[in-house]
Structures are given as C-alpha cells and as structure tokens.
Amino acid sequence: MSKPSIPKGTRDFSPIEMAKRNYIFNTIKEVYALYGFQQIETPAMETLQTLMGKYGEEGDKLLFRVLNSGDYMSKLSDDELQERNSLKLSSRICEKGLRYDLTVPFARYVVMHREELQLPFKRYQIQPVWRADRPQKGRYREFYQCDADIVGSDSLLNEVELMQIVDTVFTRFGIRVQIKINNRKILSGIAEVIGEPDKIVEITVAIDKLDKIGLDNVNAELRSTGISEEAISKLQPIIALSGSNDEKLSIIADVLAGSEIGMKGVEETRFILDMLKGSLDNEIELDLTLARGLNYYTGAIFEVKALDYAIGSITGGGRYDNLTGIFGLPGLSGVGISFGADRIYDVLNGLDLYPKDAVNGTKVLFINFGEKETAYCLPIVRECRKAGVATEIFPDKAKMKKQMGYANAKGIPFVVLAGDNEMAENKVTLKNMDTGEQTLVSAEELISAVK
Numbered sequence: 213m214s215k216p217s218i219p220k221g222t223r224d225f226s227p228i229e230m231a232k233r234n235y236i237f238n239t240i241k242e243v244y245a246l247y248g249f250q251q252i253e254t255p256a257m258e259t260l261q262t263l264m265g266k267y268g269e270e271g272d273k274l275l276f277r278v279l280n281s282g283d284y285m286s287k288l289s290d291d292e293l294q295e296r297n298s299l300k301l302s303s304r305i306c307e308k309g310l311r312y313d314l315t316v317p318f319a320r321y322v323v324m325h326r327e328e329l330q331l332p333f334k335r336y337q338i339q340p341v342w343r344a345d346r347p348q349k350g351r352y353r354e355f356y357q358c359d360a361d362i363v364g365s366d367s368l369l370n371e372v373e374l375m376q377i378v379d380t381v382f383t384r385f386g387i388r389v390q391i392k393i394n395n396r397k398i399l400s401g402i403a404e405v406i407g408e409p410d411k412i413v414e415i416t417v418a419i420d421k422l423d424k425i426g427l428d429n430v431n432a433e434l435r436s437t438g439i440s441e442e443a444i445s446k447l448q449p450i451i452a453l454s455g456s457n458d459e460k461l462s463i464i465a466d467v468l469a470g471s472e473i474g475m476k477g478v479e480e481t482r483f484i485l486d487m488l489k490g491s492l493d494n495e496i497e498l499d500l501t502l503a504r505g506l507n508y509y510t511g512a513i514f515e516v517k518a519l520d521y522a523i524g525s526i527t528g529g530g531r532y533d534n535l536t537g538i539f540g541l542p543g544l545s546g547v548g549i550s551f552g553a554d555r556i557y558d559v560l561n562g563l564d565l566y567p568k569d570a571v572n573g574t575k576v577l578f579i580n581f582g583e584k585e586t587a588y589c590l591p592i593v594r595e596c597r598k599a600g601v602a603t604e605i606f607p608d609k610a611k612m613k614k615q616m617g618y619a620n621a622k623g624i625p626f627v628v629l630a631g632d633n634e635m636a637e638n639k640v641t642l643k644n645m646d647t648g649e650q651t652l653v654s655a656e657e658l659i660s661a662v663k
Contacts, residue, residue, distance in 0.1 A: 221345070221353025228571055232560065233356075235570035236385075236553050237338055240358045243381050244336040247373055249360050252335050254317040257308045266316045266508060266538065268413070274343045276353075277306035310342035314359040315508075315532070315548060322363055322546075323539040331364030338553075351524070352554055359529075361548030363536070368480060371512045371531065372487045374549045378516055378527055379492040381551065386565045388519040389494050389526070394502040395481045396509045396530070398464065401474015402500075405467060406446040411439050419451060420503035427451070450500055457485050457498045464500065480511060508532040514549060521562045526555045575662055577619045578605040578628045579612065588635050589628070592655045599659045619645060626662050 218224065225233060241251070257278055264272055285305070311317050314337045322329065338358045345351055360377060362370045375391060382389045396416070403412040414437040418430050425433075430451075434444050450467065453460055461482055468474030481498060488496060504513045511531030518526055529549030536544040560566055576596055578589045589605060596603040604624075606615045619627050629641040634652070642658055643650045653661060 219353065221347035221351075223352070223354075227573065229557075231571045231573060232566055233553065233557060235566060236556055236560070237356075237358065239384050240381055240551055240553075241336070241338065243377055243384070244360050246380075247334070247360075247377055249334045249336040252318075252321065252337055253339060254311070254314070254321055254337070256310060256340070258311050258317055258320065260307060260309050262320050262539075263309050263312060263316060267312055268417070270417070271312060274345055275312055276310040276342045276344050278308040278310065280305055280307055311339075312343055313341050314339060314357050314550065315361065318359070318361055318548075319532075319536045319546070320539055322544065323536055323541045326541060329364075332362050332370075333364055334360070334362050336360045349523070349558075356553040358551040358553050359548055361546055363544055363546040366533075366545045368483050368512075369487070370547050371484050374529065374547065375484070375488055375496065375514065376491065378514070378549060379494050382516070383493045385556070385560060387521075387556075387559055387563065389516050390519055391492070391494060391496040392499040392502045392515045392517065393481065393484065393496060394499055394513050395477035395511055396503075396513060397473050397477025397511060398468065398481065398500065399477075399503060401468040401471035401477060402447070402450055404471045404474060406443040408439050408443045411437065411443075414439065415447070416503035419447075419501050422451065422501045453500055457496070460498045460500065461485075477511070484512060504528060504530060508534070510534060512547070518559045521559045523555055523558060523562075525552065526559060527551050572623060572625070574602045574604045574622060574624045576601055576603045576626045576628055576658075577615070577622075577624045578603070578630070579615050580606040580609050581629075581631055582609050585630050585635070589630050589640070592628075592630075592640065592658070595655050596659055596662075599663065601659060601662055628658065 244251075260275070260277065263275055267274075318335065318337065322333065336359060338356065340354055340356050342354050345353060347353060360374065362374075375393075378389075378391055399416050400409075400412050403409050403415050408415065415434065418433040418437070421433070422430050431444055434447070435441075450464070453463060455463070461478060465475065465478045468478060485496065485498065499515075502513060502515055504515065509530040510533040513530035514528060515525045516527035527549060529547070531545070531547040533545045534542070536542070536546065578593055580586055586605065593603050593605050606618065616627065618624075625645050627643045627645060629643065634640050637652070639652050639654050640658060641650050642653050642661060651661070
C-alpha cells in the first residue's frame with residue numbers, strides 16, 4: 213500500500229498550529245466586531261454561473277471545477293470526447309466550482325437576501341477558498357480569507373474605517389506593515405491620457421506585476437497586448453513617480469487634468485489620505501503601480517506588505533461599485549478588505565510574534581497514581597475547569613516518567629501530584645515545570661497560583 217499524501221498546495225495543521233491560527237482568526241474577529249461587522253457563511257461550492265467571468269481571464273483559469281454527480285458522461289457525444297477539448301468538456305460536465313474568494317459569493321448572498329438586509333450591511337466572513345495556482349512559498353491552493361465588506365453606502369468613510377481596521381489588526385499582531393493605496397479611476401485616467409482608454413484592463417494587469425517581474429518585463433507584456441510604444445513611453449514617469457503622498461497627488465493631478473474620471477480618483481484618494489492623517493500606527497503610501505488585477509474594482513484599492521518579513525501581499529481589497537449588478541441588483545455600492553490568514557500565519561511564525569498564552573493549551577496536568585488517588589483528584593479537576601483553567605488528568609496509571617514526558621511534550625506548565633500524604637492533609641502538591649519548584653496547596657490555592 214502506498215504511503216498516504218495530501219494534494220500539493222494544501223496542509224495539515226497540528227494542535228499547536230491550530231492554536232496559532234485561532235489566535236489570528238479571533239484577533240481579526242474581535243476587531244471586526246469593534247467596527248460593527250456581523251458574521252455570515254456561504255457554501256464551499258458555488259455554481260460556475262456565479263463564479264465565471266468575475267475574476268478576469270486569469271482568474272477563471274484558476275477555478276477548481278466540481279464534476280456533476282451521476283452519469284455525467286452520458287450527455288456527451290463521441291465527437292465531443294474525441295475532440296479532447298478540456299475547457300469545452302468541463303463546461304458540459306461541471307456545473308459547480310469551489311469558491312475562488314469570498315467577495316463574489318458575498319455579492320451573490322446580498323442579491324439573494326436583499327429583502328432581509330439592513331443597509332448599509334457590514335459583514336465579515338472567515339472561510340477557506342481554493343485556487344488552482346502553482347504552489348510556492350506563501351501561496352497555497354487551499355487557504356483562508358478573512359473578509360470584511362460594506363454594501364449599500366457610497367461614503368468614503370467606509371474606506372477610511374477599513375484602513376483603520378487593517379492598522380488595528382496588525383498593531384495587535386505586532387507586525388510592522390506598509391499599507392499601499394491607489395484608485396482604479398486614477399488608472400483609468402492614466403490609460404485615457406496616454407491614449408489607450410480601451411486597454412485599461414491590460415495596463416492594470418501588467419503594472420500590477422511590477423514588484424514580481426520588474427519594469428522591463430512589464431513593458432514587454434504591455435507591448436504583447438498591442439499597446440503602442442508612445443503610450444508605454446508616456447507611462448514610464450507615472451510608474452516611477454516618487455515623493456510624499458501629497459506630492460504624488462499634486463503631480464498626478466496635473467498629469468490627469470484633462471481626464472474627468474482620473475480627477476475623480478485623485479479627489480477620492482486625497483479625501484481618504486487626509487482623513488487618515490495622524491490616526492494610523494503604520495505607514496500608508498500612495499502607490500500608482502498598485503493595480504490589483506481583479507476586474508471588479510472600480511474605486512479605491514488597497515494592499516498591505518509586511519516590512520520585516522519577505523512575503524507577498526498579506527491583505528488587499530477595494531471598492532467594487534458594480535459587482536452586484538452582475539447578479540441583477542444594479543446600483544449597490546460595495547467596498548471590502550481581505551486578510552490573508554495563511555500568509556499572516558507565516559509572518560507571525562517567521563518573526564516569533566505569537567503570545568505564549570495564545571498557543572499554550574492545557575495549563576495543569578494531574579498525575580494518575582491509581583484508582584483511589586484519581587477519585588480524590590477528580591473533584592479538584594472539576595473545580596479547576598469551573599474556574600476556567602484548562603486541566604487534564606492522565607487517563608492511565610503509567611510510570612511517572614511517562615506522565616511527566618507527556619506534560620513536557622505538550623508544554624503543560626504545571627503538574628499536580630496527590631498521594632497518601634497529600635490526601636491526609638486534604639491538599640495536593642503543585643509542581644512548576646519550568647522552575648521545578650513544588651508547593652503543598654489546597655484546591656483554592658492551586659487555582660489561584662495557576663491563574
């Protein structure tokens with residue numbers, strides 16, 4: 213029998229790893245709740261009709277498709293099978309797919325439950341998503357997203373609050389980050405003034421890769437999509453723009469003076485940055501190369517990078533004014549962010565930033581000396597648990613070395629021993645596993661000492 217394995221790009225998580233992940237999820241949940249967001253969940257599977265065409269051509273290729281149940285091959289003709297066109301075949305034999313992100317399912321949820329929702333609707337959602345991507349460091353095929361979205365409000369105060377949420381979460385984690393901000397309207401204005409207004413998607417997809425593939429390769433990709441050399445030349449100083457946020461806004465405002473949509477983007481970005489001045493612990497930077505390739509962003513876009521650990525974006529998002537229109541509910545504006553929990557996990561691990569109390573499980577282990585001693589200890593165990601102290605009693609009467617080894621292996625900081633002497637005094641011996649110190653204590657003193 214071959215050794216069992218798991219699919220590439222997926223992972224098992226040990227108890228300690230799960231404790232760390234729950235620390236991440238709980239921290240993010242607490243901050244979301246502080247800002248009035250409510251939690252929902254949606255199915256792992258969505259119809260391909262819901263998913264297709266929402267992420268651009270590249271995104272559609274990365275969707276995991278789910279085979280129809282039953283005899284799905286019976287509806288195919290011999291000619292179709294012999295043609296061996298996998299994309300065409302998959303459209304016939306797959307009606308469902310695993311969700312690629314949480315935003316599109318959320319838009320579908322809003323449309324389906326519109327009559328039940330109080331607008332503006334502030335929701336958060338923490339669930340896994342799947343992408344048929346090439347696995348590499350910090351990039352997995354199955355990973356969690358932790359999204360917050362607001363729909364039903366055009367106010368830019370929503371963008372301001374989302375940036376404050378980002379800042380609060382990473383401050384709580386102790387991770388120094390740089391928040392990058394741009395606006396798709398500015399990018400549309402740039403495409404307009406360089407003479408390629410119809411190539412906005414190609415331009416944004418290409419320049420979004422600047423950090424990954426470099427300027428020369430970005431320019432080569434722009435050429436391959438049919439963008440003129442003149443337009444590419446005009447784009448260079450915009451991509452290379454530097455200075456403070458205010459300086460960049462002033463320069464880009466001059467460049468986009470003839471573009472109505474571009475100037476709208478400048479105004480929106482200036483409002484957000486002005487409202488955030490002096491209110492963040494982390495740096496926020498206007499980055500005109502930030503494009504975020506997903507087609508549905510229409511206004512402000514955000515991305516967050518860790519400053520002390522080399523990894524890709526650990527949070528991203530933006531405004532998507534027309535997303536619900538795809539599902540038959542036009543005119544409903546939305547804006548959201550998504551924390552990449554798996555990448556945040558790697559950063560916290562790499563920088564050793566997990567608090568001890570976040571990853572420690574059991575706090576007290578009662579040693580098992582036999583049936584009589586166990587009967588004496590069980591009421592004390594119960595009192596410890598009632599007091600909120602995570603407590604175990606070793607289930608078997610095993611050698612002391614084995615029981616102590618169990619405590620050490622699990623990182624249990626306190627061990628309790630109760631033999632004839634302790635029972636005669638109605639007490640127990642509490643051993644600190646770090647210092648080796650042993651103290652004779654009552655049940656009440658035990659609970660007080662370990663808490």
